[in-house]
Amino acid sequence: MNQIWQSIASDGNTQWVLWSTLLLGIASGILGSFALLKKQSLVGDAVAHASLPGICLAFMVIGEKNFFLLLVGAAATGLLAAYTIQLISGTTRIKKDTSIGLVLSVFFGAGIVLLTKVAQMPSGNQSGLNDFIFGQAASLVGRDVQMMAITAAAVILVVLLLFKELKISTFDADFARGIGLPVKGLNFLFMSLLVLTIVIGIQAVGVILMAALLITPAVSARYWTDSLTKMVIISSFFGGMSGMIGTLISTLGKGLSTGPFIVLSATFFFAVSVLFSPHRGIVSTLLRRKQNDRRLAFKWIMKELYNQPEPLSRNNLFLQSHFSNGQCKAVLKDLLEKGYIQEKERIELTVAGKEKAYQYKLVDEILELKDMYPNDMAFDHLEWLEYGQAEQISREQLVEIDEKITAFHDQFVLPSFTSAYEGGNKS
Template sequence: MESFFDFFTFSDPNVRYVVLGNILLASSAAMVGAFILLQKKALIGDAVSHAVLPGICAAFLFAGSKHIGFMLAGAFITGWLALITIDYIVAKSKIKKDAAIGLVLSVFFGTGMVMMTYIQQSGNAAQSGLDHFLFGKAATLIGSDLLIFSILALILLIAVGLFFKAFALVAFDRPYAEALGYPVRKLDLLLTSLTVLAVVTGITAVGVVLMAAMLITPAAAARYWTNNIRRMVWIAVAFGAFAGLAGAYISYTAPAMPTGPWMVVVSSAIAFLSFFFAPTKGIVPKLYKQYKNQRTIAEENALKRFYHLGERDGHFPVPRAMDELIDAGDVNAPAVKAALQRLTAKEFVVAEGHQWRLTEEGQLRAARVVRLHRLWELYLTRYMHIAADHVHDDAETIEHIITPELERELEYQLGYPERDPHNAEIPKS
């Protein structure tokens, strides 16, 4: 309990630096990552995160020590050069962008590993801990690091805020942005620079290998929760900040656990939950909605069979046996029985021994389904010029999703018809 209290009150200065540093780097990376994701440039983050390694090593060789300012500057330069190189290769050759990204990523990262090996074998005592830039070590953050992170995060926040509308427009409709006169190429260059800056901000804590995950994963998770880009960005920032806080807490309570990898694990867990359980776009809600739609279709088809049998015999509403309902729709008995039980619970059908009969409300519902089916058949034959014997299957599908507004519009367009293309009577509303 004492450690829990110490952590969340930030009573230890080292804890304060680690927590605030993690939150700043994770949230600022997620903010930029949202636009990278929307522009379908997710692999760019991976390329940048690997390409900064030679810049870090070059800065160390230049300064002779692990000066954080020099290292971040070196990382920014090589990361930015990597993206420029990718664009140049794509523009001047027949190599596709994904191949160019893989090529540049491999060359830059390989160069960085060679340089790091040279530094480690050089005997320079100052190189101790340089390998932490590969996988990160948030526990080494100090007050001056936090100041640098705060400045970089503020730059990212201001830049995204100023160019938010332009970035969003380019992400969703690039040709339209060009037609409006937006400097699309310059905006691409600015977003490229912000991407590099976001990666550079996080390499100290997360490392070059895992930083791409912190750039893209919170944004990918946020995409499942909203269609509004502004809300998506803020949700991504919140997910990134939570991942930073959770990673710091786990490493605080279990010192052997590295902060950076746990930030990625927490962020991935959030993404996993979002992919499966986000209210409208998650896999589970979609499957549940599909299941409900299938049940509704089965129920409406059962009601429609009642109507067709009554129309054939000229009697509404006469009790019907299971065999009649099965033969009328050519379906299996368990499916019909399950639909009838649900319709009974909704008071559209009443059971009379081993037979079922439509209630007054059920008859109105059945008539509406038949009505929509026949209106759509007539629309297809009259306006789409489809033969009358080819419209049934399409009408079977769409009759279940026609809204009252569309129903009224169909009636108006068709002139309030009384007969369908097969000369069957269209039930009145």
């Protein structure tokens, strides 16, 4: 650990590399969120793979490793790939995922072909183009890193400035067109920003794994929120942290590629999100399910005891319930502690328990009636019943419910009888 901090503190280049991977992660987190919502996640994968031939071509033309021109080449073939995908799935019956896979592998194959050609060039051996395949952030130096950081910052800035426009055209392209937004232009802009981010990212993450930096943080962020703004913020946080942590880890060993570590850091955040996010996470879902089961068991036992004319034995209760015995025991213990039941040989409701059970019964009954006759039973001030607050119900409210139910039955059952009776009398 000390070693890392020392190298960070003393080495200006390492600091720049960290800053640039942080910014890169943020930029791809933001764009990845949009790509995810546009269902274009894997397009990024194809664009990343397809940038390899562009890099090689640029190198073959200029004959030296000019970072900027290499990126221009990468962007050119990347955009070409993105449009080829659209063209194939637009003009044939081939589905989009097939055309993505096709374009991805063919462009990458072309990249490999050109790479072998580059290796045969006199200057090719030291070209270091291989670094583009798995990413080698540590090999970035001076102006390259600064350019990467500045480009990433520019991408972030553009997206933030056009956030509202991008948001509308992502969610409802027709509406966006209706209010006069240039949807096609925005799409092109988005594609270009995506390609730009991928292109500056491949040096650090590599063409094969770059897609992960676009997809994984966005998917992870989706677990935490339903709002685009929050999703973009969370996603950029995950992306930025992954970029930085991955780079730090890869500097620990000599010659380790950066890309895989960045990807695994992103996967770590993803795993955390899947497990622990408050609404969709596995842990919270399980907890909620357990709580719900417990509540149902509680209610069921109370009502069962209330409905039976005689006190029940433990075994009898266990036999009739569809809950596990352990759960029943836990609920019974809970009930005893609350003083709702007393147990000698058999289990019996106490006075407080009877009152509580009666309350459950009434609430269930009125909710059931409300389900069956939504028009007749729509009283606004009883709406709180549905939001699980039936536990803290006051005596007055209970009386009110009781009256409603009786009134309801009177209104439907009794008048019809009486009128039939009266009608019969008259004739």
